[in-house]
Amino acid sequence: xxxxxxxxxxxxxxxxxxxxxxxxxxxxxxxxxxxxxxxxxxxxxxxxxxxxxxxxxxxxxxxxxxxxxxxxxxxxxxxxxxxxxxxxxxxxxxxxxxxxxxxxxxxxxxxxxxxxxxxxxxxxxxxxxxxxxxxxxxxxxxxxxxxxxxxxxxxxxxxxxxxxxxxxxxxxxxxxxxxxxxxxxxxxxxxxxxxxxxxxxxxxxxxxxxxxxxxxxxxxxxxxxxxxxxxxxxxxxxxxxxxxxxxxxxxxxxxxxxxxxxxxxxxxxxxxxxxxxxxxxxxxxxxxxxxxxxxxxxxxxxxxxxxxxxxxxxxxxxxxxxxxxxxxxxxxxxxxxxxxxxxx
Numbered sequence: 047x048x049x050x051x052x053x054x055x056x057x058x059x060x061x062x063x064x065x066x067x068x069x070x071x072x073x074x075x076x077x078x079x080x081x082x083x084x085x086x087x088x089x090x091x092x093x094x095x096x097x098x099x100x101x102x103x104x105x106x107x108x109x110x111x112x113x114x115x116x117x118x119x120x121x122x123x124x125x126x127x128x129x130x131x132x133x134x135x136x137x138x139x140x141x142x143x144x145x146x147x148x149x150x151x152x153x154x155x156x157x158x159x160x161x162x163x164x165x166x167x168x169x170x171x172x173x174x175x176x177x178x179x180x181x182x183x184x185x186x187x188x189x190x191x192x193x194x195x196x197x198x199x200x201x202x203x204x205x206x207x208x209x210x211x212x213x214x215x216x217x218x219x220x221x222x223x224x225x226x227x228x229x230x231x232x233x234x235x236x237x238x239x240x241x242x243x244x245x246x247x248x249x250x251x252x253x254x255x256x257x258x259x260x261x262x263x264x265x266x267x268x269x270x271x272x273x274x275x276x277x278x279x280x281x282x283x284x285x286x287x288x289x290x291x292x293x294x295x296x297x298x299x300x301x302x303x304x305x306x307x308x309x310x311x312x313x314x315x316x317x318x319x320x321x322x323x324x325x326x327x328x329x330x331x332x333x334x335x336x337x338x339x340x341x342x343x344x345x346x347x348x349x350x351x352x353x354x355x356x357x358x359x360x361x362x363x364x365x366x367x368x369x370x371x372x373x374x375x376x377x378x379x380x381x382x383x384x385x386x387x388x389x390x
Contacts (some may be wrong), residue, residue, distance in 0.1 A: 106239050109186060114232035116190035120197045121224035129205050130217060137209065141296050144206050147199045148289030149340060153348070155282035156341025158275075200227060203289070242267055284330050287337025306332045 132139055204223045208216050241263055248260030295303035306329060314325030 103240075103243055105182070107236060109182065110232055110236050110239065112186045113189045113193065114228055116186065117193045117197055117228045117232065118224065120190065120194045121201055121228065122221065124194075125198050125201045126217075126220055126224065129201055130213070130220070133205060133209060133216065134213060140202070140206060140209060141293050144202050144289055145293035147202050148286040148293065148337075149344060150195075151199065151282045151286030152290065152337040152341030153286075153344040154341070155279050155286060156338050157345050158279045159338065160342065160345055197224075203285070206289075238267070238270065280334060283334040283337035283341065285333075285337075286341065287333035287335065288329070290340055291333055291336055302336070 129140075132143070201220060201224065204220060205216065208219055211219070245260040245263030245267070248256045249264065251257060251260070291303055291306060309332070310325040310329045313328040314321035317324045
């Protein structure tokens, strides 16, 4: 009996160790998977607060919570099964799919830069919530649809970092990534959105120190949003360019990757103290350049197609108007010709 109990305890201890090791593996895999998604995460955190601009303060956090729940649903119910099946049965498609996401990131980053340089920044319409309470559902739905694109990029980037792991480890790690990144993004968004209210509340207190801190918080929020926007743009170019750089290398075209890797190694060896960080900076710089170059090409193509489409639509409208005018003249001229015909 004692021997059986000891064996059982040994088995339980072994199971606990195995579980702990699995948890460590999942945590390590989730950490690796999350690191490369930082560009999309920063952009997501910078973009989301605009959805609650103009909303009554009491409705801000409930709306953010609804968007966060939709984001979790996007990642776990729709995106995760799709990319897991793809990684299991068509892993060769992950690199092209990842490069497609990298191209999209590069396009978004380059478009923001060109809009800033040319002074043609798009002015977003007022939030739908300002039209009335009935529009809140439409507002949340639009935010969740936008989140779907960013969530898909995050999950595919994360998967690419742990593609060599077992199926169940990939699945568990991606679930952790989906939950943690969503909590991180929308937790930060909630803090950013409510920081003005905290600042205003502190500014109304009797304490002079509290008033100074409150006014500083209110004044700092626009600056913070601007910094987040710039950081998000650079991060999109860096992450998108790095995805493309590694992708073309994995697909068999090595010159650009080898060139950047050679410079990265040389820079790291030239600075013994912080060589790893310097090498990372070199890789990040060239990745951002690649992202901007590729993104700029896509921006030019998209704008060219848009101009031609708009021109074609405008031409079709003019032709339609001309035909309508000719038809109206024919309708008027008919009776005039009939009036001059001789009677039988």
